[in-house]
Amino acid sequence: MILFAAPIFSLQLLIDGILIGAIFALAAYGMALVWGVMKIINFSQGEFVILGGFILFTLFKAGVNPFVGIPLAAIALYFVGLILYHIVIVRIVEQDLFISILATFGMAILLQQLMNQIFGADVQTVNPGLDTWFLFNNAITVLQIKVVSFFIAIILGGCLAAFLKKTRLGQAIRATAQDTRAARILGVDTNKVYATTFALNAAICGAAGALVVMTWVIQPFAGLAYTVRSFMIVIVAGLGNVAGVIFAGLGLGAVENFAGFILGAEFQTAFIFSLLVIILVGRNFKLRLRRKYLK
Amino acid sequence: MASKQRFLITLVVSLAVFSLIFAGPVWAKVEGDTIIFGAAVSFTGKYSTNGKHTKNGYDLVVKRVNEMGGVKVGGKTYKIAIKYYDDESTPARAGQLADRLIKQDEIKFILGPYGSGPTKGIAPITEKYKIPMVEGNGASRSLFNKGYKYLFAVLSTSEQYLAEAIHLAAEQAKEAGRDPSSVKIAIAVENDPFSMDIRAGVVEDAEKYGMKVVIDDKLPKELTDMTATLTKVKALKPDVLVVSGHSKGAALAVRQTAQMKVDVPMLAITHCEAADVVGKFGGDANYTLCATQWAETMTYKDDWFGFAGDYAEDFEKEYGYPPPYQAAESSAAVLVYIDALQRANSFDTEKVRDAIAATNLQTFYGWVKFDETGKNIAKPMVLRQIQKGRYVPVAPTKFASGKVIYPRPKWVDR
Numbered sequence: 001m002i003l004f005a006a007p008i009f010s011l012q013l014l015i016d017g018i019l020i021g022a023i024f025a026l027a028a029y030g031m032a033l034v035w036g037v038m039k040i041i042n043f044s045q046g047e048f049v050i051l052g053g054f055i056l057f058t059l060f061k062a063g064v065n066p067f068v069g070i071p072l073a074a075i076a077l078y079f080v081g082l083i084l085y086h087i088v089i090v091r092i093v094e095q096d097l098f099i100s101i102l103a104t105f106g107m108a109i110l111l112q113q114l115m116n117q118i119f120g121a122d123v124q125t126v127n128p129g130l131d132t133w134f135l136f137n138n139a140i141t142v143l144q145i146k147v148v149s150f151f152i153a154i155i156l157g158g159c160l161a162a163f164l165k166k167t168r169l170g171q172a173i174r175a176t177a178q179d180t181r182a183a184r185i186l187g188v189d190t191n192k193v194y195a196t197t198f199a200l201n202a203a204i205c206g207a208a209g210a211l212v213v214m215t216w217v218i219q220p221f222a223g224l225a226y227t228v229r230s231f232m233i234v235i236v237a238g239l240g241n242v243a244g245v246i247f248a249g250l251g252l253g254a255v256e257n258f259a260g261f262i263l264g265a266e267f268q269t270a271f272i273f274s275l276l277v278i279i280l281v282g283r284n285f286k287l288r289l290r291r292k293y294l295k
Numbered sequence: 296m297a298s299k300q301r302f303l304i305t306l307v308v309s310l311a312v313f314s315l316i317f318a319g320p321v322w323a324k325v326e327g328d329t330i331i332f333g334a335a336v337s338f339t340g341k342y343s344t345n346g347k348h349t350k351n352g353y354d355l356v357v358k359r360v361n362e363m364g365g366v367k368v369g370g371k372t373y374k375i376a377i378k379y380y381d382d383e384s385t386p387a388r389a390g391q392l393a394d395r396l397i398k399q400d401e402i403k404f405i406l407g408p409y410g411s412g413p414t415k416g417i418a419p420i421t422e423k424y425k426i427p428m429v430e431g432n433g434a435s436r437s438l439f440n441k442g443y444k445y446l447f448a449v450l451s452t453s454e455q456y457l458a459e460a461i462h463l464a465a466e467q468a469k470e471a472g473r474d475p476s477s478v479k480i481a482i483a484v485e486n487d488p489f490s491m492d493i494r495a496g497v498v499e500d501a502e503k504y505g506m507k508v509v510i511d512d513k514l515p516k517e518l519t520d521m522t523a524t525l526t527k528v529k530a531l532k533p534d535v536l537v538v539s540g541h542s543k544g545a546a547l548a549v550r551q552t553a554q555m556k557v558d559v560p561m562l563a564i565t566h567c568e569a570a571d572v573v574g575k576f577g578g579d580a581n582y583t584l585c586a587t588q589w590a591e592t593m594t595y596k597d598d599w600f601g602f603a604g605d606y607a608e609d610f611e612k613e614y615g616y617p618p619p620y621q622a623a624e625s626s627a628a629v630l631v632y633i634d635a636l637q638r639a640n641s642f643d644t645e646k647v648r649d650a651i652a653a654t655n656l657q658t659f660y661g662w663v664k665f666d667e668t669g670k671n672i673a674k675p676m677v678l679r680q681i682q683k684g685r686y687v688p689v690a691p692t693k694f695a696s697g698k699v700i701y702p703r704p705k706w707v708d709r
Contacts, residue, residue, distance in 0.1 A: 009530050016522045113339065121343045123542040123570050125550060132554055139529070141555045216519050217546045221341050225517035260523025266486060266513035268523060 012140045013261055017254030019146040022153035023215070025249025026208040027226050028233035029157055030201035032245050035234060037177040037197045038093050040100040044108035045230050046223030048202050051111060052077050052209025053126075053218040054119045060126045066214055067128070070152065073210040074203040081202025085195045093194055094180070108223065115220035125217040149211040154246075156207055160200075161242055173197055232276050325642060329374045330366060332632065333396035334406040335417065340384025342409050344542075345569060345621050349409045349432055351614050352625030353377055356633075358613070359599050366633050369640055375633070382408050386416030393420040402426075403644050406628055409621065411435035411453070411489050418446050427648045429631050431624030435488045436495075439668040447651050447669045449627045449660065451676045453489050454496030456586040457537050459678045460563035461500040463584075463690050464535045467561075467701045476505035481533035481559070483524045483548075485540035486513040493539045493565065509533050514540050521547050525557050534702075535561045545570035553579035553706070560702030563678070568619045573684050582703040583681045588620040589660050590677050590688050592696055597658045599630060606659040627660035 027049055034042050052073045059069040084107065092103045130144040164170035175183040176193045184190050212218060212226075233252055237244030252272065259271035325331070334353065337346030357375050365372045378400060382389035389408050396402045397420065405421050407414055407430020414433025418441070421428040427445045434453040438446065465475035480501050484490035491513075501508055509531045512524045518540055528536055536559045538548040545566040552562060553576065567573075567585035591607035600606040606626070610618035631654055636642075639650035655673075656663045662673035678690040680699055687697035 009526050012526050012529075013523065016526075020520065020522070116339060116341070116343060121341050123546045125546060125575060127576075132556060134556070143554050212519075217543060217550065219341075219543060222517065222519060222543075225519050228517075257523050257526075260512075261526055264512045265483065265515065265521075265524050269515050269517075 008136055008139045009261070010258070013257040014254050015140070015142060016146070017257035018250045019143075019150045019253070020215075020257070021250035021253025022150040022246075023208055023211050024226070024229045024233060024253055025246045026153040026156060026211075027205055028230040028237070028249055029160065029242070029245050030204035030208075031230040032234045032237070032242075033160075033173075033197055033204075034201045037173055038089075038194055039097065040089065040093060040104065041097065041231070042198075042201065043101060043104040043227055044111055044223075045201075045205060046226035046228075047108045047111035047115070048077060048081070048205030048223075049209040049212060049226045050218050050220060050223045051080065051115060052206030053213030054115055054124070054209075054220075055206065056210040056213050057119070057124045057126055057218070066126050066210070070207055070210040074207040077206025077209075078199045078203035080206075081199035082195060084202070085198040089194070089198055090191070108227070112220050112223065119220065121220060123217045123219045124213065126213045128214045143215070145214050149215055152207070152211060156204065157242070157246060160204070169193075169196060229272075232272060235276060236279055325373065328365075328371070329376050330368075330404070330636070330642075331402055332375065332377045332404045332406050332629070333380075333393075333400060333402035334377055335380045335382040335389045335392035335396065335408050335413065337384040337409050337413065338379075338381040340382075342384040342413075345432070345619075346384070346409045348619050348621040349625045350379065351610070352431070352618070352622035353406060353629055355610055355613055355622075356599070356626045356629040359609070360629075360633055363599065366636055368636050368642065375629075377406065378402060382413050382416075384410075384413070386412045388416070389413035390416035390420050393417040397421070397424045397426050403642065404632060404647070406430065406625075406632070407432055407448075411438065414438060414446075418443055421445050425648075426644055427651055429628045429651060431626075431628035432621060434492070436492050436670075437488055439670045443669060445648055447631065447654075447665050447671075449631055449658075449663050449671050449674075450588050450624045451674055452670050453492035454499070455676045456493045456496065456565055457539065457563050457678075458496040458500045459586070459676055459690050460535060460537065460561065460584055461497055461504065461506070463678065463699060463701075464561055465504050465506075467699070468534075476507075478504065478506045478535065479509045479531070479533040480506050481510035481528050481531070481536045482508060483510065483512040483514055483521065483536070483538050483540075483544075485518065485544055486515060490539040490541075490544075490565075493537075497537050514544065518543055518547065521551050522555070525551055525555050528557050528559055529555070533559060535559070535563065538562070538564045539566075542566050542570035545572055546575065549576050549580050549583060556706040558703070558705045562703065567679075567681070567686075569621070573681060573686075577684065578709070580681050581683065581709075582700055584689070584699075585679050585681065585686065587677050587679055587686075588674075589623045590620075590679060590686065590694070591618070592688055593661065593677070593694055595657055595659055595661050597630065597656075599633075600626075600659045603659045623660050627658045627663065630658045630660075631656065631663055 031045050034040055055073040055076050056069045060066050092100045128145050133142040172188045172193050176190050233248045237248040260268035336349050337343050361374045365374045380392040405428040409432045411433045414430055422443050422445055429447045431449045434450055436452045436454055464478050468475045468478050484494045510527050538544050545564050548564050549572045563584040565586045572580040591603050593603045596602045607618050634656050635650035639646040654663050663671050664673035666672045677688050677694050679686040680689045688694045689699040
C-alpha cells in the first residue's frame, strides 16, 4: 500500500497528527474539567472554540497581532462563559445529565446562529505570517504555526494543572469535583466554583479557537467537529485524568490522520467512532470482570 | 407561578395581536398593477451569504424592470415585486414556506431559493400545486431526473462544473506530446449531493479519456483539515487535483496546498469567489482553476442590462461589491419569468409554464433554453484561472481571454 511504498509520509502524518492533537486536547481538557466538577457534558464546547476563533479574527482585522490576540480571545470567552453560566448553567447544574445535555445543545444552536448573524456565514481564517519548515527534500512539511500551537496548548495545559494544584481556588475546584456536599460543608462556595470552572473552560476553548483559526479555517457551523472530538478524547482518557486527556488527544490526532490517509477521508471520522465503540466495549468488559471479583 | 403564567399568556396574546396588525393585506399574484413573485431565500443559517447574493440578484432586476416601465401582459403594464421568506438554510423549512406562499399568500409564480437542498425542498410543492418555479441556484442533477414539469433552472447542472478541467488537462497533455490517458486524477469532494455530482462529471470525463483516478476521497461535512488527503497527493503525484466542498473546501484547498507546498500541475476547485480565496490568501491562490457559472467578461447581452460587464457595473453601484455568479444567475431567473409572462400574455399558470418551457432567450448571463427536464442546455460552464490575483477565463476556448498556465509553478520557484 501507499503507506509502505513511501514510509517517509507516515512520519508526516505522525507529526501532523500529534501537533493537531494538541489543539483538540486543549478543548477536551476544558470539557473534562466541567464534566468532572459540575457533572455537565458541555455540548456547546465546539461553539466556544469557534467563537474564540471569530474573536481573534475580529481583533486581527482591527490590526492586533494574532499572538497578542490569543489571551484576549481567552479573556473575552471567560466573560462569555461567566454570563452563560449565570443565565443558563446555574439552573441546570446538579440536575439530571439529560437536562444539561439538552440545555448545552440548545446553547450551541443559539451561539451558532448568533455568530452567523454577527460575523456572517463566510469561511474565515487568520494568517499568522509564519512559514513552513521543510525536511527531507520537501517530502515533509512542518507548519511553524502548528508547532507554536502545540507548545501553547501544552503550556496552557500545564498552567491549568498547576492552577488546580496550587491555588486555593484550584483546590476548591478539585474538592468540589471530589464531593460537592462535603466541599460545601467545609465552607467552599460551590456556586462560585461552578461559575469559575465554566468560565475557565470557555477561556480554554477561546484560546484553542484562536489557534484553530490560525491553523485552519472557521465558520459559524463548524463547532460540532470540536465538540465531538473533545467528547471522544474525554471518554477515551477517562474522567479526571489530565495526563490521559493530553495523550488521548495526541494519539487520536495521529490515528485520525493515518485513517484518513489509508482508508480515505470518508472513513476518517468513521474510524474514530469505531475506535470509540471498541474502547467503550473493552472498558465495559473490564468493569464486569472487576464486579465479578468484588462478589 | 400563577403570575408567571399569566405574564406568558399576555405576552403570547399581545404578540399575536401585534403580528396581525402588521401582517398587512394578503399578497395575491397580481395586486392592482403589480405582479408578485414569491421566494423563500436563506437570510439566516449557513447559506445566508449566498442567500443575500440571491436576493440582491432578484432585487436588481425588479428595480431595473420597474424603472423601464414594467412588464406588459394582456395590453396592460404591470410593475413587479417579490415577497420573501427566510428559509433558514433548511430544505424542510423552504418547503413549508413554498406551501405558505402558494396557499396562504396565493402567489402563482415562484422564484428559487439558494442551493440545491432548499430547491429540492420546494420542487415537490410547486409540482403539487402546478405552480412554475424558475430557479438559478439549484444545480444538483438529482433535481432533473424526477420528471418535474414545473421546475426550470437557468444554470448549468453541477456535473458540468469541473468537467472542463479534465478536457483542459487532456489538451495540455496532448500539447506536451503525452497521451491523455497518462493523466492521473485526484478527487477530493465533500460527501453531499452537489459535490458528488461534480465528482460524477469528473469521473465520467476522465473515463472517456482513459485517465486514471488515483485518489478518490469523500470529505466529511464537518471538514476542518485536508492534511491526510494532501499528503496522499504528495505521495502519488497526480496531474490534476479536483476539490469541491463549498466555501470551506475552497479555502482549505488553497490554504493547505500552499502551507504544505503541495506541487500539483493543476488544481481545480469550486466556490473560489464565495470563499474569496484571492482576498484571503493573496498570492497563494494564484494558478488555481475556478469553475464559474458566469463571468463579467462574457459577451452575452440583453435589453434590460446590456452586456455582462454592464450588469456587473450596475450591480456594484447598487450593492457596493462586484456580482458573484450566484447573483447573476438569480437575476437571469427573473428575466426568464419576465420574458415568459410577456410571451404568454396571460397570468394563467399553465400558459406561463408553457411559455417558460419554450424560452429561447439571450440574457446578460448567457443563453437560456430548457430541455424537457427543465435544465438549461444552452449555457456552458466557464473555467477561470487566478493569475496575479485576477480571475482570467481560460476555458472553454470560446470565452477564454487568456491562456492557462500549466503546470502550476512549483512552490520553491514562487
